[in-house]
Amino acid sequence: EIQLQESGPGLVKPSQSLSLTCSVTGYTITSGYDWSWIRKFPGNKMEWMGYISNSGSTNYNPSLKIRISITRDTSKNQFFLQLNSVTTEDTATYYCARLDWELGDYFDYWGQGVMVTVSS
Amino acid sequence: ETTVTQSPASLSMAVGEKVSISCKTSTDIDDDMNWYQQKSGEAPKLLISEGNTLRPGVPSRFSSSGYGTDFVFTINNVLLGDEGIYYCQQSDNVPYTFGAGTKLELK
Numbered sequence: 001e002i003q004l005q006e007s008g009p010g011l012v013k014p015s016q017s018l019s020l021t022c023s024v025t026g027y028t029i030t031s032g033y034d035w036s037w038i039r040k041f042p043g044n045k046m047e048w049m050g051y052i053s054n055s056g057s058t059n060y061n062p063s064l065k066i067r068i069s070i071t072r073d074t075s076k077n078q079f080f081l082q083l084n085s086v087t088t089e090d091t092a093t094y095y096c097a098r099l100d101w102e103l104g105d106y107f108d109y110w111g112q113g114v115m116v117t118v119s120s
Numbered sequence: 121e122t123t124v125t126q127s128p129a130s131l132s133m134a135v136g137e138k139v140s141i142s143c144k145t146s147t148d149i150d151d152d153m154n155w156y157q158q159k160s161g162e163a164p165k166l167l168i169s170e171g172n173t174l175r176p177g178v179p180s181r182f183s184s185s186g187y188g189t190d191f192v193f194t195i196n197n198v199l200l201g202d203e204g205i206y207y208c209q210q211s212d213n214v215p216y217t218f219g220a221g222t223k224l225e226l227k
Contacts, residue, residue: 046218104170105211110163
């Protein structure tokens with residue numbers, strides 16, 4: 001069974017960087033598909049942030065392009081989110097998800113999410 | 121970027137009723153629309169994928185229709201366990217974008 005699990009600090013200070021890890025079990029991230037970060041703001045708005053492909057290429061939401069980096073550690077079957085220069089507007093629940101592109105593009109497996117608050 | 125306008129923002133329904141949720145897109149996306157259910161405290165769950173395709177294991181009470189810019193998600197005979205927030209999401213172009221969500225409450 002494919003499972004994704006986010007981890008990272010729940011509190012980040014403004015202007016600092018937010019760093020999260022997504023650990024994947026049941027599937028090797030280099031075998032296929034794309035691996036995404038998605039966030040849900042208070043008030044329920046959802047935003048796709050970007051993905052890293054099975055080959056290691058990345059694609060980011062233009063709204064975040066200058067602040068975001070998604071990387072991976074294939075030896076640990078993990079991928080990571082780094083968001084720089086955070087503000088209170090980045091307070092959200094962050095999800096990692098698999099993007100299945102074989103028969104279309106859709107997010108078919110999700111982690112449980114990690115709530116991150118940006119506050120001094 | 122394709123904007124997705126979802127309505128209504130909330131619904132209060134009785135068990136057994138029919139639920140309809142609308143999503144309209146600012147660009148033509150063919151049938152590249154996905155629908156998710158998120159129950160309180162849980163991860164979103166994919167119910168219907170592109171081409172109005174019901175995902176394995178999802179009850180046939182759930183369905184969707186639409187093509188181009190207008191899409192409708194339907195729950196027939198809604199049950200108590202269907203409470204949650206429903207999202208549409210376009211997958212025609214990047215950045216992928218979501219509707220604002222519809223909160224479904226059962227009376």
